[in-house]
Amino acid sequence: MIEVEGLTKTFPSRRGRERVEVTAVDGVDLAVAEGEIVGFLGPNGAGKTTTLRMLTTLIRPTSGRAVVAGHDVAADPVGVRRSIGYVSQSGSTSPEARAGEEVVDHGQLYGVSRAAATARARELFAQLELDGLWERKPAAMSGGQRRRLDIAMGLVHDPRLVFLDEPTTGLDPQARANLWEHIAGLRSGRGMTVFLTTHYLDEADALCDRILVIDHGRIVASDTPDALKRQVAGDLVELVVADPARVDAARAALAAAEPEEAPLVDGTRVSARVRGSAARLPALIRRLDEEGVVLDGVEVRRPTLDDVFLTVTGRSLREDA
Ligand SMILES: Nc1ncnc2c1ncn2[C@@H]1O[C@H](COP(=O)(O)OP(=O)(O)OP(=O)(O)O)[C@@H](O)[C@H]1O
Structure with a gap:
């Protein structure tokens, strides 16, 4: 057309x-x-x-x-x-x-x-x-x-x-x-x-x-x-660690899941963007379990189009509009 x-x-x-x-x-x-x-x-x-x-x-x-x-x-x-x-x-x-x-x-x-x-x-x-x-x-x-x-x-x-x-x-x-x-x-x-x-x-x-x-x-x-x-941004995986002393072990486990960048730590929250997170999540959870890291929560957020936009243009459309 x-x-x-x-x-x-x-x-x-x-x-x-x-x-x-x-x-x-x-x-x-x-x-x-x-x-x-x-x-x-x-x-x-x-x-x-x-x-x-x-x-x-x-x-x-x-x-x-x-x-x-x-x-x-x-x-x-x-x-x-x-x-x-x-x-x-x-x-x-x-x-x-x-x-x-x-x-x-x-x-x-x-x-x-x-x-x-x-x-x-x-x-x-x-x-x-x-x-x-x-x-x-x-x-x-x-x-x-x-x-x-x-x-x-x-x-x-x-x-x-x-x-x-x-x-x-x-x-x-x-x-x-x-x-x-x-x-x-x-x-x-x-x-x-x-x-x-x-x-x-x-x-x-x-x-x-x-x-x-x-x-x-x-x-x-x-x-x-x-x-x-899927292609551009990767999913945001966020772990909420129950015991503050185990945050570092959680960070290492998430780092092993081949994230796009080094995991961010904010209090007991550890997060990183991971491509194809659905395929990597089971191994991540297994590793956390083996290491005895207890979680209060796991959240996987699909990237938004704004994440995509930021990645391909270096600007947020929202800031721009
Ligand atoms: N008649 C014109 N003479 C000179 N420059 C122009 C003219 N029309 C557009 N431009 C320039 O061309 C570029 C693209 O403009 P355009 O209006 O196509 O952008 P846009 O994506 O539609 O932007 P917006 O979202 O602000 O409407 C801009 O740098 C603009 O300043």
Whole structure:
């Protein structure tokens, strides 16, 4: 559905009196299959928006190739635009227009007949829980309702692929979770392909089949959330030792489990990140038992996407957002 090779965008810029080139996107390769929900993440200034703008034909690539929904972004931008939905961060509804009419008008802009656009809009209103809001002005809707209306606008011409730019920014947790269900429903109900940017790691984790991380204009990670967590960070294994005098024996046992770094000791807590901890845990427990180290507790915490992010970009997305 999306095939990108060596996609690059440079902007002319100035440093003092000197003319310089800023490379916003630096040779990006990526592929998105039909029916995938892909999350595009990166720290501020990493190149997300610039990539999205190239894929949606709002700006031309400096070099490289991108084929989106079967059309080349440079050779056939009109073909790309007809085949995709794009829901920008700011949305595209005017606050004073009537919701239903606006979605129908938007469909007609794409060359859909009035009757077909109305039928499609009614269907989208039902699917996105906007029933009863046809006559309502967006100014009088909740944030979650407005975002769902933005999505209805982006889908009225029935694209196979939709780009969502930070779809849930500014929504409360309940409205966000509700929107995730709707986005997942677009895929399960209509077989749509979804490419979304987000600053929320929990969103990427809950919603996306695959995550692409971009940093300094380059893709630095691409995998399922689970595989990323498995590969990059290792599980955090924490032992709570009953007898403070045995903390050192526990530390040595954990060190023997080939952790990623030397175990940390904090009072009676001994912890370290261990890759493939499930396979190593039995031997660790056996060794502790043989050495007579009694534990008050063992905790194994799967790495979060934030751990992954920190590992691949050296920055925490949370600090950055
Ligand atoms: N029109 C432009 N002229 C000059 N530099 C630009 C332009 N657009 C973007 N850049 C630079 O390119 C880099 C990538 O910007 P981009 O907006 O794509 O990042 P981003 O990942 O979307 O960031 P954010 O999360 O803050 O939206 C940044 O260093 C930015 O300053």
